[in-house]
Amino acid sequence: MPSRPPIIRIANGTFYRHHPNSIPPSSTSHGHHHSPNPPLFTNLSLVLPSHPATPQNWAVVGPSLSGKTTLLQVLRGSHLCLPPTARSYPYLSTEGVPHRLRNPGRAVQYVGFDAASMGGSGGSSATTTAYLSARYESRRESTDFSLLDFLTGNTQFNVDRQGDGEEGGIDEKLMERVVRDLRLEQLLQLPVAFLSNGQGRRARIARALLTSPEVLLLDEPFMGLDPPTVAGLSPLLEEMARGAKPRLVLSGRPQDPVPEWVTHLVYLRTDCQVGVMGGKEEVVERLRGYVRDVRRGRVREDEGLPVHALVEMGRVLTARGLEGEGIGEVEAVVPVAGGGVPVEEERRSVGEPLVEMEGCRVRYGDKIALGNWSEERDGTEKKGLHWTVRRGERWGVFGPNGSGKTTIVSLLCSDHPQTYSLPIKLFGRSRLPEPGSGQLPLTFWDIQSRIGHSSPEIHQHIPRHLTIRRVLESAWADTFQSKAKMDDEARAQVDATLRWFEHDLNPGFSTKSTTTTPGSTTQSDLSWAEEYLFGGVSFSAQRLLLFLRAIVKHPDIIVLDEAFSGMDDALRDKCMLFLATGEEKTYAPSPAGSGQTGDVIVDSPAAKAGTVKVTGLSDQQALICISHVKEEVPDCVREWLCLPEANTGKPARFGRLDGPLGRDRRRWAEIWSGA
Structure with missing residues (x-):
């Protein structure tokens, strides 16, 4: 044949x-x-x-x-x-x-x-036209197509056919299998705008599979x-x-x-x-040999094939779980880029509560999206989520897609309409007037000014026409497009941040005749930050900008919701270093003759000159990180909250780590064992 x-x-x-x-x-x-x-x-x-x-x-x-x-x-x-x-x-x-x-x-x-x-x-961008908190509202608009409509292609007005296929439409058996294996059965009647980030990803994969x-x-x-x-x-x-x-x-x-x-x-x-x-x-073996030869000094490192990017390459996803080691992990002789990020080994001194949730239960009609459980505490039965976050604490929030992680973030940031009716205090104050307290209720703008937030939802809604500089400066603005309230100190922080990450943010960096190293005190030309637009840089650079926007102002609470997804390990580790130390530390090539490969972490020129403008996390700040990948959880995270699968009735679980999460599979397994 x-x-x-x-x-x-x-x-x-x-x-x-x-x-x-x-x-x-x-x-x-x-x-x-x-x-x-x-x-x-x-x-x-x-x-x-x-x-x-x-x-x-x-x-x-x-x-x-x-x-x-x-x-x-x-x-x-x-x-x-x-x-x-x-x-x-x-x-x-x-x-x-x-x-x-x-x-x-x-x-x-x-x-x-x-x-x-x-x-x-072949799908619709229905979720991109809604405003940030629309997914949490109960009112249905005529354009709120259900997930079932989305999967079958019925997302246009006045359609005269069902589905997309000319030859029989959607295959029912394929539909049943895809919906079951992607765990979408309970979501079919929900509007697409109501889906969480993870649920939306599963829906788009399902939609593509159904077009055959x-x-x-x-x-x-x-x-x-x-x-x-x-x-x-x-x-x-x-x-x-x-x-x-x-x-x-x-x-x-x-x-x-x-x-x-x-x-x-x-x-x-x-x-x-x-x-x-x-x-x-064959490919994995060739890359393994390349890493081995570079580390043993047999060949020079190719600038286009950085060794540090290959360290975790080669692990396998099997039906039994993750297997194997990265090609650079087996023979690692020195820390790779990011391996020296300072770690908070001892418990930090913690201060007053910044977030207090005393029995939160988010309900849409008969559906409970968060807090559908009861548990015994101090001899009494308590319903819903009870959670306190204090200054100086570093929290990881985990749980399956759809368990309520993003809902928690929306309550923290006051994007959720039910924030006003739930037993929540932010910065020691309620969203509603408290008789006899003598305090005014917190406003939405008060809260937004004190919380730095990076998430896929923010990424979805931020205007693409903003320049790189304006994205960072919007941390000091009421909205993405309103005028930022900047002073000299704020401008210096933005400049220092742009200079530290110029290699990753400036698309024209490689064509420049002069370059600066991260942490340099050289007053390099930053005009590129006002020329390139957010929508014109790579996906990883966009994620980097949103991460920096969340931390550059040193807010009381930093919320990183899947903030490092879309970044490779080198950029992720640079972000981790900047989160921990600001511009006080930087990367430098390993000393000649040291037998080491890759970069090492050293004091930055700004630190040596005493001109640091951006510092790392302080005792006065709280960190809340949400991720499904342990390597994307900062090493400083110690407290954790794991939400149960939606509608199981199981309570949320809490714990404390005895070390960095990303470096120990045992700790990761402990968190997910009851999810």
Whole structure:
């Protein structure tokens, strides 16, 4: 039987965002000319077979700014290809493909989870038009399509057909399986705007699977999902990949475990070029050998293949859980970047309560979204969530998707309408007048000014046209777009922060003739921060900006809700260092002749000169971190709260860690053992 043509073929193609002989319009906007148009994946050759003799399931792996999303877009047909004939889709022209899928735009679907692609594949961006607290309200609008409508494609007015497919619509058996395995049964009648971040991710993956494309490109599909959901999603994807319905291509960060059923890897360099490509075992072994040779001084470290980004690469996601060690963990001889972040080993002195929840229960009609439990405390039965956060405490909040973590954040930040009616005190005061107290109730603006907040919800709603500087300065403003109330000290803090993270925030940094190191006292030109827009920088840079916006003002409470998702381990560790020490510490290359590789943490030039403007967390601040990945929990976190699965009636669980969470799987297992 003759072999069938590949579904995607790229033969010695080079890609560009704009034609190399043109000047993109964005390069002259706001008076700057720094918009680069480098060649992407020069002379790339890649074949995705339609019916291979043995299964081929691909994953694209790389650190921040390596071009994972860009490569997925290239596979779908985006970006200019030179020569134009280098990219083709031969199988789509054969009789084995339904007529509706002859177009690559339909046959090859992409699902991403940045705010610009909230609609997913063929879906609606219904959630992006709502204001931040709309998801917590009970009133239904005519545009509040249910999750069931979203999954079946019925999200338009005056539709004259059911579902998307020309040939029979949505497959009922596939619908049943996808809904069950992604744990969406109890959510089908809810408006899409009501879904939590994790639930929304599952919904977009489900929507894409139900369109039955020939190829499905999933951009970091496990990011932001709780361990039980990941355990259910991976087998579902494996079954579909095994039957090529659809063929799957995943992307991930080096520290993310690769599903066991993935057979082929593309590892990307930091300059949007392919580093290594081939069978999974072959790629992992080549990278392992490279890390070993660099550490033993046999080869020089390639600037495009930083060793620190490879340390956690190679762990495997199996049906039994995570297995294996990272290729750089087995032979690690020195700490990698971030390994020296100061850790609070002793209990901090704590101060007065900043948050007091005395029996919170959030209800929407008959549905209880948070606090659906009773427990005995001090000999009496108490209902709902009882939780106190004091100055100096460092909390981790955990629990399955939909358990109420984001609802808790909305209560803290007063985005939730029920904040006014629940037994909550913030900064020692109620949201409602208290007779005889002599105190005025807290206003929404009082609370917002004292809480720094980074979350996927903030990311979804922040205006894309704000400059990089204005995003940071909005920490001193009442709203994203109102005028910031800045003084000289605040401006100095913003400048110091921009200078420390210029390498990660300035898209034109690599083209600059002069550079500065993090923590430098050099008054470098920061005009780029007023030229580049939030919507024009990478997803990881956007997440970095929102993290910095949350901490730069030194608020009383810092809330980091999945703040590090979308970052590679190197950028994540830089954020952890900045959270702990501000600009007092920085990275420097290992001393020559020390036998060490990677960067070490040293006092910054600003610290040596006594000009530090931004310091790390203080005893006067409280930290609340929400994450589904233990490595994304700051080492200083000690207190923890784990919410139960929704509607199980189990109470919330509390505990205290005896050390950093990210460095001990035992501590992580203890937290999730009763979830």
